[in-house]
Amino acid sequence: MGLFGSLRKSVSRVTESLFSADSEPRRIGIYGPPNAGKTTLANRIARDWTGDAVGPESQIPHETRRARRKENVEIKRNGKSVSIDIVDTPGVTTKVDYTEFLEHDLEKDEAVRRSREATEGVAEAMHWLREDVDGVIYVLDSATDPFTQVNTMLIGIIESRDLPVLIFANKIDLDEANVKRIENAFPQHETVPLSALEGDNMDEVYDKIAEYFG
Template identity: 65%
Template sequence: MNFFVRTRQKFSKIITGLFKKKQMRIGIYGPPNAGKTTLSNRIVRDWTGDAIGPVSEIPHETRRARRKEGVKISDEKGNSINIDIVDTPGVTTKIDYKEFLEYGIEQDEAVVRAREATEGVAEAMHWLREDIDGVIYMLDSTQDPFIQVNIMLVGIIESRDLPVIIVANKNDLPDASSARIKSAFPQHPVISISGLEGNNVEELYEKMIEYFG
């Protein structure tokens, strides 16, 4: 093999490496207690048998972003995606330590949790602006979606031109309404699920393959 052929092959490998598509990082975002970690655990457990973190009714239980790499999701047609799942802290415009006191947590610990939660929100926003390639935006479908944090976050996602799927979670509850969420964000696909019960998660997986593939 002459020098020019070897050089051309080496150059070709370098160019291929530069333009090779990286594994997508999919961030699960939304306000506190929307069910982000519950869904993260379900996705990771369904496809790897593992879990990503503990779930609690206490707000801001997730106070640091947690990442599970190499999650492969596939469908019956043979389509698949390989992604990293990033479970992020609940984003809100105000965190008050008094929120934690209502759950029987002592004041000193409540203050620490509030500080950690505030830092976690800043970290989640950094991920969104720098390191996330696609978003699953979680909403509690029993709650009003027209709140400041939702409008703000979806606006940031759109400004980065990221693919986003809106998930209307908790459809196992009697007062859930995915229609309310669809009316709030008609420009994006809305999938109604129960992360806890597993209702309709197959449709979500299919949409993830379509949007993040």
């Protein structure tokens, strides 16, 4: 392509993003490990502002095995309006083991099928992260240890793309919740505590979404 071709392409991308920012909703990916409450949060946001859910919730790991999108979610806060497309992604992990599903009384054939689909879903989530999202809501279970290889890797990819990111410390309704541990794990990013299940602290959640992604 050559130097000048590359420059023209870069300028074109910047110009397109400048002139489309006000007309096209921003694609906000909801990321995090399995069972952190990503779909519960996506559904609460979608229901609060559109009346519709994004997808089914479950205690079974990897229930979300394909990225699901809710378009044109308009959030209005403090006189400001932001329009986003919510992309609820499969939980990212280094390995999906079919035995995880056997623990939830699924037959082996079903467990193997789900593990295969979940593995494909992880690849799809990574593609969205590298190519197709404009910002990230990173959901962590505040009752579990955030210092994992996957979390560090994903936050690193988000930072390498220079994407705006909010870290949500979910499940603060649990007795063992420890928001400070998440804040200490990723001090370079703002952490917002919430319970997507109970709806705790959602006003601040929406304030921050409007601030970061508007």
